[in-house]
Amino acid sequence: MQIEFRDAMVNVATGGVELNKDLPPVLLVHGAGMDRTVWSQQTRYLAHHGFAPMALDLPGHGDSEGALLPSVAEMAEWVGAFIEMMALGPVRLVGHSMGSLISLEVAARYPQTAERLILMGAAAAMPVHPELLGAAERNEILAPQLMTAWAHGSRAHIAGNPTPGLWMRSGCQALLERAAPDVIYNDLAACNSYEAGDVAARIECSVSVMVGSEDKMTPPKATAQLVAGFSEVDLQHLDGIGHMMMMEAPDQIRDLLLQALG
Amino acid sequence: MVEPDYLKFDTLSLHAGQEPDPTTGSRGVPIYQTTSYSFVDTEQAAGLFNLEQPGHIYSRISNPTVAVLEERLAALEGGVGAVCTASGMAAFHLACATIMSAGNHVVASRNIYGGSHNMLNLTMPRFGIETTFVDPRDLNAWESAITPDTRVLFAETLGNPGIEVLDVPAVAEIAHAHGIPLMVDATFTTPYLMRPIELGADIVMHSVTKFLGGHGIALGGVIVDGGRFDWAANDKFPTLSQPYDGYHGITFSEEYGHQALSMRARAEGLRDFGAAMSPANAFHLLQGVETLPLRMRRHVENTKTVIDFLETNDAVSWVSHPSVSTHPDHELAQSLLPNGAGAILSFGIAGGREAGRRFIESVQLASHVANVGDAKTLVIHPASTTHQQLSAEDLVAAGVGEDLIRLSVGLEDSSDIIADLARALRASQKG
Numbered sequence A: 001m002q003i004e005f006r007d008a009m010v011n012v013a014t015g016g017v018e019l020n021k022d023l024p025p026v027l028l029v030h031g032a033g034m035d036r037t038v039w040s041q042q043t044r045y046l047a048h049h050g051f052a053p054m055a056l057d058l059p060g061h062g063d064s065e066g067a068l069l070p071s072v073a074e075m076a077e078w079v080g081a082f083i084e085m086m087a088l089g090p091v092r093l094v095g096h097s098m099g100s101l102i103s104l105e106v107a108a109r110y111p112q113t114a115e116r117l118i119l120m121g122a123a124a125a126m127p128v129h130p131e132l133l134g135a136a137e138r139n140e141i142l143a144p145q146l147m148t149a150w151a152h153g154s155r156a157h158i159a160g161n162p163t164p165g166l167w168m169r170s171g172c173q174a175l176l177e178r179a180a181p182d183v184i185y186n187d188l189a190a191c192n193s194y195e196a197g198d199v200a201a202r203i204e205c206s207v208s209v210m211v212g213s214e215d216k217m218t219p220p221k222a223t224a225q226l227v228a229g230f231s232e233v234d235l236q237h238l239d240g241i242g243h244m245m246m247m248e249a250p251d252q253i254r255d256l257l258l259q260a261l262g
Numbered sequence B: 001m002v003e004p005d006y007l008k009f010d011t012l013s014l015h016a017g018q019e020p021d022p023t024t025g026s027r028g029v030p031i032y033q034t035t036s037y038s039f040v041d042t043e044q045a046a047g048l049f050n051l052e053q054p055g056h057i058y059s060r061i062s063n064p065t066v067a068v069l070e071e072r073l074a075a076l077e078g079g080v081g082a083v084c085t086a087s088g089m090a091a092f093h094l095a096c097a098t099i100m101s102a103g104n105h106v107v108a109s110r111n112i113y114g115g116s117h118n119m120l121n122l123t124m125p126r127f128g129i130e131t132t133f134v135d136p137r138d139l140n141a142w143e144s145a146i147t148p149d150t151r152v153l154f155a156e157t158l159g160n161p162g163i164e165v166l167d168v169p170a171v172a173e174i175a176h177a178h179g180i181p182l183m184v185d186a187t188f189t190t191p192y193l194m195r196p197i198e199l200g201a202d203i204v205m206h207s208v209t210k211f212l213g214g215h216g217i218a219l220g221g222v223i224v225d226g227g228r229f230d231w232a233a234n235d236k237f238p239t240l241s242q243p244y245d246g247y248h249g250i251t252f253s254e255e256y257g258h259q260a261l262s263m264r265a266r267a268e269g270l271r272d273f274g275a276a277m278s279p280a281n282a283f284h285l286l287q288g289v290e291t292l293p294l295r296m297r298r299h300v301e302n303t304k305t306v307i308d309f310l311e312t313n314d315a316v317s318w319v320s321h322p323s324v325s326t327h328p329d330h331e332l333a334q335s336l337l338p339n340g341a342g343a344i345l346s347f348g349i350a351g352g353r354e355a356g357r358r359f360i361e362s363v364q365l366a367s368h369v370a371n372v373g374d375a376k377t378l379v380i381h382p383a384s385t386t387h388q389q390l391s392a393e394d395l396v397a398a399g400v401g402e403d404l405i406r407l408s409v410g411l412e413d414s415s416d417i418i419a420d421l422a423r424a425l426r427a428s429q430k431g
């Protein structure tokens, strides 16, 4: 579904059904260099199980128009305003990786827009390996390759895709290769310079966090530092799973998501 | 410099797509010889049918043994997904039928497998899909054959039987400039010799029957989805970019983006056309894929030895293989096929059609079959077999002279292959 917002078309995947404004809205925010399709294993299910999912393509990502937003703060401002514009009331906000930082900031800065916060592959800081950042800046294929290599647990590097016939590693790499020039660098630089400060303490809504034991991009230790700041949080561990948990463990994530969405 | 710690090709050939069976611990890939799968409950069943959650329903659509082969071939090609089919021809048809409809047009190399040529030239027109055939080496011909209705460019990575090397990056660039994909039949190269997706191809198909299986005991085909082509960038591919009533108005590119083709080819193509691979065949083909790198190295080595022999034999008037310096694509082969230009070659036999017949009837070790890419050495005389449907004119256009012998060099001891060829060549000249 294409929605006009701030003079640009914004693309939102709604799970293959028309957005039902009577159902609780769920806004899903993807990570660096990615797009709505990282939620492809969850959106259709949610749409047929009592929710109105909206998997967003951030500006300049996937099929959304618009200029890239250079910082997490600006991305959060944009997402907060997008939620207000949709006028669906407060949403259940689900974020992955960079999307988790955006979601955190939205919930902290615009508490009226977020009813629940669900974070995957989240951390209080996301320092980016300098060689990855450099490759991204030069728009080299090494950037998608390194991100893909680090974003998957060891099992996902061999097998185990529950969707028959799909190969996870190239799926991730192709998704990142499809990003327009400079998109990956923009996002990684935004992650790299993000400082969480006391953002966790400012969150008022309920928070759920999902962490993969083999996540090399936001390792369990880094997630734990973030989690310590929340006054109350539901933390779920996924054993043997990496950063791309929605793809690596779609069934588990779907069940956890359904619980967390309430 | 940091490098992505990806598992390497030889490792993926053995492991990709499989983990030990969770129930039994079976290290080998089990043959799931079943038509259907028990649902947990009605809710899960509904979810599976509506593509809300992944899993198996019925073996025409997917099967766990076949899925291992699919994931493995996608891994070896660097594709986002793969769909296996009953044969190579079924794969070709599945790819065409998934992205095209009546009124569409194909530009194809004229130097392709006879079966593929028949399908495009004779059969698809009955369904409203026309093809213009071009010389694959003529980049201008590709360009000027494209019409507003063209939906795909198609060629073999190594042509048949002249072993023309496709300039994949150049033809891909032409396709992409017109907003259409390049599909290649990579049967003769296998992902060991060339990874066309990395060179710009968008869809790769194989007759898995050939080198991938390697043993000549099971038919199979596959389409591998490169995942880099944007199906929604224009309005040429409504099967992928527009709502489909088959699954409550799903738009494949919207839901699955870069994996849209893989998903639709299975959800519609296998469901409706039904040319599924059997689990037993998938099992056999997997045994072959495990040793693909080892076999291809030996195929290439033996081919070199056989070419050296043929080039010095008086009964041989010419030898055509991209590794030979006189081959028109010799240089291109060196850049696109650094590990070797495959194990299929052709040569001309002095004495023409009659000598060809005597040669074929005199080989003892080499097998006279309508196949290529077996572990065993194979020979054929295309003018009287694979290409016999073609008119004399089309034969010449397809590069099949009456003196042409096609050889698929196997894994036997090369001295035994050469002794057999030498004997048959002597016999061929005693007319």
Ligand SMILES: Cc1ncc(COP(=O)(O)O)c(C=O)c1O
Pocket (backbone or CB within 6 Å): B087, B088, B089, B090, B113, B115, B116, B156, B160, B185, B187, B188, B206, B207, B208, B209, B219, B220, B221, B371, B372
């Ligand atoms: C290059 C090529 N493509 C496709 C095919 C068709 O494959 P199959 O026989 O598995 O249907 C063949 C078979 O001979 C072939 O050689």
